[in-house]
Amino acid sequence: MIEDTSKWENVVSDKNINCYKKAVEGQSSMVVKCVSEIEGFSSSEIFNAIYDLKLRMSWDKVFREFKVVRTAQNID
Numbered sequence: 001m002i003e004d005t006s007k008w009e010n011v012v013s014d015k016n017i018n019c020y021k022k023a024v025e026g027q028s029s030m031v032v033k034c035v036s037e038i039e040g041f042s043s044s045e046i047f048n049a050i051y052d053l054k055l056r057m058s059w060d061k062v063f064r065e066f067k068v069v070r071t072a073q074n075i076d
Contacts, residue, residue, distance in 0.1 A: 019034040
């Protein structure tokens with residue numbers, strides 16, 4: 001998948017993962033985007049591990065809160 005990341009700051013660049021961040025104008029929050037290849041799991045399994053709050057709380061020890069600010073189609 002090739003995406004335009006010119007408006008994003010690359011904060012992690014490794015063999016299997018790239019993470020980007022971008023400030024939200026007029027807000028104190030950041031938007032984070034990570035692209036990774038994870039072997040042995042389907043994309044729906046990975047999505048569920050991140051999006052399902054109960055499942056995520058079982059493995060993500062720094063996770064506190066989750067809310068959808070915008071969908072991916074609206075973030076460039």
